Amino acid sequence: MIIREIVLKVTSTCNLSCKYCYVFNQGDTSFLHEPKVMNEDVIISVLQKVNNYCELHKLNNFFIVFHGGEPLIVGHEFYEKFISLSNKIIKSVKIHYTLQTNGTLLSEKWCNFFNEFNITVGVSMDGNKLSSVNRVFKNNNMEAYDKILEGYNTAKQFIQYLPILSVINTSANVSEHYQFFKKLKVPHMDCLFPDSTYEKFDKNAKHLGRWLVNLFDLWYFDKDENKPIIRIFYIIIRLLLGNEAGCELLGTAHNGVINIKSNGNIESVDSLKICGDGFARTKYNILRDELDSIKESDVFYKYYNSHQDDVLCEKCKKCIIKEICGGGLLAHRFSKANGFNNPSVYCKDLFLLISHIQNTLIDDLPEELTDKIQIQKLLNDDYN
Ligand code: SF4
Ligand code: SF4
Known part of the structure; x- marks a missing residue:
């Protein structure tokens, strides 16, 4: 098992309270017992353990994502200290920094700071007002849309590459959604499935597959060279063309990502919190344990291997698009009765989307290429 990325929970608080938030509003209560801001002892331990890990496993590159809660709440001083400590402690590995913000606190000062310290920034924005x-x-429960948009527009003036993460809301009109992000000149966006387990499945998300198919068609057939890259489609196409291993949602890749909380606890990823209170927890803490210790954790093992036969249910193992779908996100397979031994709650949606993209490529690409990569048209009957 190789860990290539840590998501650093620099704070356990946020100025927003998004209804679907897995940190605060889906039943996990860990945040109640964690420090509001990660302290210097934890930061130093994180950096030492990352350095040890990269030396041991001979890694030349490692990714640190500043996350929360809302990571801008901790102020510039936190990051100045972090990067200065990092420059002293990290020896032979290149650290790539990313920060994921809700956008409401973005300012010119923050943007200059990100540019100076080479921190890539992503903004979480779900789309238009609806x-x-x-x-x-x-x-006050007031909608944050205006503030998020203001933050994005401000940041765009200073930061060239400003990708978006959006959680899909199938009540939104697909075409308006696409045009909204095009008008904003978003370079790269991802569409995240609303997190769900079998117990929590929201019937409103039922048409997610159809919604994504419609978005794919708008995007794929749009001849505008400046259209955004939509990550989920891009990954499916690359998987079908044999150029990609996938991600935590799709494909056959291993998921070498862990979380480190503001108190130093080493956890598996946040999405697992929707399965139950404390579900992502392990017994390890960065103040006393090395990064490798998490390999002993069952929940991390399942996440790391979530696209492998060892973890997939029987239906996924036999599925005709297993290599592309990979069973979907681990958390979306959870039920109290069977644990993770289920297909994704979005199984039909994944099948609809992937088969639609596969069939579109076959119609659109030269026959020699589709023959070479050996993909054939999929029918509804292929869904098992
Ligand atoms: S901005 Fe992020 S961390 Fe804050 S409430 Fe929303 S989803 Fe949760
Ligand atoms: S489409 Fe459904 S059965 Fe097939 S791999 Fe994905 S989740 Fe499993």
Whole structure:
């Protein structure tokens, strides 16, 4: 098992309280017992353990994602200290920094700071006002849409590459959704499935597959050279063409990502919190344990191997698109009765989307190429 990325929970608080948030609003209570801001002892331990890990496993590159809660809440001083400590402690590995923000606190000063320290920034924005109804302020429940948009527009003036993460809201009109992000000149966006387990499945998300198929068609047949890259489609196409191993949602890749909380606890990823209170937890803490210790954790093992036969259910193992779908996100397979031994709650949606993209490529690409990569048209009957 190789870990290539840590998601650093620099704070356990946020100025928003998004209705779907797995940190605060899906039953996990860990945040109640964690420090509001990660302290210097934890930071030093993180950096030492990353350095040890990279030396041991001979890694030349490692990824650190600043995350929360809302990571801008901790102020510039936190990051200045972090990077200065990093420059002293990390020896032979190149650290790539990313920060994922809700956008409401973005300012010119922050952007200059990110540029100076070479931190890539991603903004979480669900789309237009209708798509964004689940994003609300914590103190008064008011919609945060205007503030997020203002933050994005400000940042765009100073930062060249500003990707978006959006959680799909199938009540939004697909075409308006696509045009919204095009008008904003978003270079890269991802569409995240609303997190769900069998117990929590929201019938409103039922048409997610159809919604994504419609978005794919708008995007794929759009001849505009400046259209955004939509990550989920891009990954499926690359998987079908044999150029890609996948991600935590799709494909056959291993998921070498862990979380480190503001108190130093080493956890598996946040999405697993929707399966139950404390579900992502392990017994390890960065103040006393090395990164490798998490390999002993069952929940991490399942996440790391979530696209492998060892973890997939019987239906996924036999599925005709197993190599592309990979059973979907691990958390989306959870039920109280069977644990993770289920196909994704979005199984039909994944099949619909992947088969649609596969069939579109076959119609659109030269026959020699589709013959070479050996993909054939899929029918509804192929869904097992
Ligand atoms: S901005 Fe992120 S961390 Fe804050 S409430 Fe929303 S989803 Fe949760
Ligand atoms: S489409 Fe369904 S059965 Fe097939 S791999 Fe994906 S989740 Fe499993």
